[in-house]
Amino acid sequence: MLSYLIKRLVQVVFLMLAVAFISFTMFQYLGDPVNNMLPESATQAEREALRGKLGLTDPMLMQFWRFVVRLCHGDFGISYYNQVDVFHLILERLPATLELVAVAVVISLLVGFPLGVWSAISKNRFLLSLVQFLSLLGVSLPSFLMGILLIIVFSVWLGWFPSSGRGVTTHLGYWSTGLLSLSGWRSIVLPALSLSLFMITLIMRLVRSEMLEVMRTDYIKFAKARGLPTRSLYFRHALRNALLPVVTIVGLQIGGLIAFAIVTETVFQWPGMGLLFIQAINYVDIPVISAYLVFISLIFIVINTSVDLLYYLIDPRMKKS
Amino acid sequence: MSEFSNPQIQAPSLWARARQRLAAFLDSDFIYRFWQSKITVLAFIWTVVLLVAGLFSHWTAPYAIFDASSFDLMDSELPPSWMTGGETRFLLGSDVQGRDLLSLMLYGLNISLIVGLISVTLSLVLGTLLGVLSGYLGGLVDTLIMRFADAMLSIPTIMFSLLISGVARGLLPKDSQAMMAMPIIVLSITLTGWMQYARTIRRLTILEKNKEYVLASKISGGRNLHIMFRHILPNVLSPISVLATLHLGLAILTEATLSFLGVGMPPDQPSLGTLINEGNQYLFSGQWWVVLFPALVLVTLSLSFNILGDWLRDVLNPKLR
Numbered sequence: 001m002l003s004y005l006i007k008r009l010v011q012v013v014f015l016m017l018a019v020a021f022i023s024f025t026m027f028q029y030l031g032d033p034v035n036n037m038l039p040e041s042a043t044q045a046e047r048e049a050l051r052g053k054l055g056l057t058d059p060m061l062m063q064f065w066r067f068v069v070r071l072c073h074g075d076f077g078i079s080y081y082n083q084v085d086v087f088h089l090i091l092e093r094l095p096a097t098l099e100l101v102a103v104a105v106v107i108s109l110l111v112g113f114p115l116g117v118w119s120a121i122s123k124n125r126f127l128l129s130l131v132q133f134l135s136l137l138g139v140s141l142p143s144f145l146m147g148i149l150l151i152i153v154f155s156v157w158l159g160w161f162p163s164s165g166r167g168v169t170t171h172l173g174y175w176s177t178g179l180l181s182l183s184g185w186r187s188i189v190l191p192a193l194s195l196s197l198f199m200i201t202l203i204m205r206l207v208r209s210e211m212l213e214v215m216r217t218d219y220i221k222f223a224k225a226r227g228l229p230t231r232s233l234y235f236r237h238a239l240r241n242a243l244l245p246v247v248t249i250v251g252l253q254i255g256g257l258i259a260f261a262i263v264t265e266t267v268f269q270w271p272g273m274g275l276l277f278i279q280a281i282n283y284v285d286i287p288v289i290s291a292y293l294v295f296i297s298l299i300f301i302v303i304n305t306s307v308d309l310l311y312y313l314i315d316p317r318m319k320k321s
Numbered sequence: 322m323s324e325f326s327n328p329q330i331q332a333p334s335l336w337a338r339a340r341q342r343l344a345a346f347l348d349s350d351f352i353y354r355f356w357q358s359k360i361t362v363l364a365f366i367w368t369v370v371l372l373v374a375g376l377f378s379h380w381t382a383p384y385a386i387f388d389a390s391s392f393d394l395m396d397s398e399l400p401p402s403w404m405t406g407g408e409t410r411f412l413l414g415s416d417v418q419g420r421d422l423l424s425l426m427l428y429g430l431n432i433s434l435i436v437g438l439i440s441v442t443l444s445l446v447l448g449t450l451l452g453v454l455s456g457y458l459g460g461l462v463d464t465l466i467m468r469f470a471d472a473m474l475s476i477p478t479i480m481f482s483l484l485i486s487g488v489a490r491g492l493l494p495k496d497s498q499a500m501m502a503m504p505i506i507v508l509s510i511t512l513t514g515w516m517q518y519a520r521t522i523r524r525l526t527i528l529e530k531n532k533e534y535v536l537a538s539k540i541s542g543g544r545n546l547h548i549m550f551r552h553i554l555p556n557v558l559s560p561i562s563v564l565a566t567l568h569l570g571l572a573i574l575t576e577a578t579l580s581f582l583g584v585g586m587p588p589d590q591p592s593l594g595t596l597i598n599e600g601n602q603y604l605f606s607g608q609w610w611v612v613l614f615p616a617l618v619l620v621t622l623s624l625s626f627n628i629l630g631d632w633l634r635d636v637l638n639p640k641l642r
Contacts (some may be wrong), residue, residue, distance in 0.1 A: 105491070136627060142584075145597070152609060256477045259477035262483065281484075289487055
């Protein structure tokens, strides 16, 4: 176990270094900081002097090392567009995105799981075609259109939910949450729903196919032969074993959901990291782009590694190999 | 073999042979199964209609939308012709600048289709090349290509495309950005789409490369390149049609999403996504048609590709029957 953990940690460090290197090269080749800092009239000698002072004449490896050390101290530079410290900018936006993703994951589990189980054990033809229709819709209806549709129906026509913003937020130390007020909850419904559509269909199909697979195994046949009641057969014996792959895939998808929130946040003007990233792309705000990249990769890697470790803990077969 | 053939018997003419082939094709299992599935026939007809209408938009569109003299601000924001205030000149209504929505949609469809077709073709070629190389050569080449594909698969498509777009904006001068918009989108969809092809082709190549015909070619002195692309490639290509059909639907949606986010096609060369983005800004003033009609075309197009792809997979894969 310990050696496995250490191996994973070494991998994580190397991956993060690779991501940092990509951010670093973005700074190197996109835009010249000296041009941004000096007036147009600066002489060549002044430029060279500043270059030396900033350490831009040092060997590349040296510069990269300094870049990594700065990142570790949370120094991502100043945003070109907002003129604000990037680290604080991102920390300010992080809670909005994480809350949105968390609610979306909960919704998709609550809807996708029962639908998957139900469609695997039921012989109802109507249900089967509903499941098929939902999965086709999941791949054919792009997330931004889903968002627009929800806005048209529930904001413009019915006026039930607001179409943009987070509602009233409460500050808990560094974390600003919208989940403590009614208007916050009303605001999160539509974006979370539109973000969860793809996850719902994914979980539904996954649970269904895993259940169907497990139901064909010998131990389920044996359990049936023993005359176990159907309920315990389905939920104690089948579902438990169908759960493992579902846990892994859902875990891995959470990272993708955080990245995909970019689209949802744009549609609903949700003040999260994704909206910040889109603005940064439009204004070529390199410090923000590279900081977002580093943050997202870190979240991604942390999630993936913990899912792997969790898997290792849950499944006794992993320990032997 | 030539001494056995009788020179007196004339080979059937090219035309007759083509007719024979066509008759055999129309009589085949493939076509029979096609007519069996009503929804597939429907999807096929709709795809053909949209392809013809979109690819020949210069002839099918009632108005030339790129000609500023052809539209008038007096005609702006007209509803569809069957509603009160609508005019028969504008069947589906007009946009804020007084342009005919139907024509806008046809030109938009044209751009969406072209971006989709080019990027799918490019990813197919790239993925197939890398897949054959990887599967046939094995060893270090295989490891490198497949690790790279794994890494690319773990990056969310939308984030990668946005990054490419951001980097391109940083590198290109302002005035050439509109001109380069289409190549940049094609590049980002291609780079995020080739992995599926490479994986499938690699798997099939590994199965093929130990067969007797490959051995025979090796013994008779066939060189690696010759074996890979003249012998193995034609035998592994057929499952690609399924992947390409499904990918086409996805590529068009990806382009639409990027254009919706404002980093895809610019407003002066609108794709369906750009139109939806522009319409979205006028949603609250009640002009739902500017969003709804392009959205309907987009969704039904991608739905049709998905239905066709699913059907092809079922037909080509005998195991699923």
